[in-house]
Amino acid sequence: MSLAFDCWSLGLESCSVIGMRLPRLMTGDPAAMREAQRMVSEKVEAAASLQWKLMTGTLGTTAPSVLGASVAHYRKVVRQNHRRLRG
Structure with a gap:
């Protein structure tokens, strides 16, 4: 359930950044x-x-861990843009 929420949040945050x-x-x-x-x-x-993170194994070794870490990676980038564009 947490991964689904993180994916949903990424989509919402991305839409917000696009709108800005x-x-x-x-x-x-x-x-x-x-x-x-x-x-x-x-x-x-x-x-x-x-x-690079995928090739070095930083994202994890299972599909759920790779997906979760990938979403977290993109959420961090989107969040930085949201802060920059808002200010």
Whole structure:
């Protein structure tokens, strides 16, 4: 049940971050370009970091532990963006 809640929370938090980013991106100004570049680089970095954790066994050895650690990994990144965009 906890994993299901974590997945649900990740989806909700992600939607919130998307909602905060869209108005910034829609302006089309230089700040919007920086935000778009930051968004893409963060996504690449988060995916590469997660892949490294998977290859080194940091995420665990069972499917549930890997899934739980993966969701926690992405929630951390999304939470950081939420704080940054909110402030």
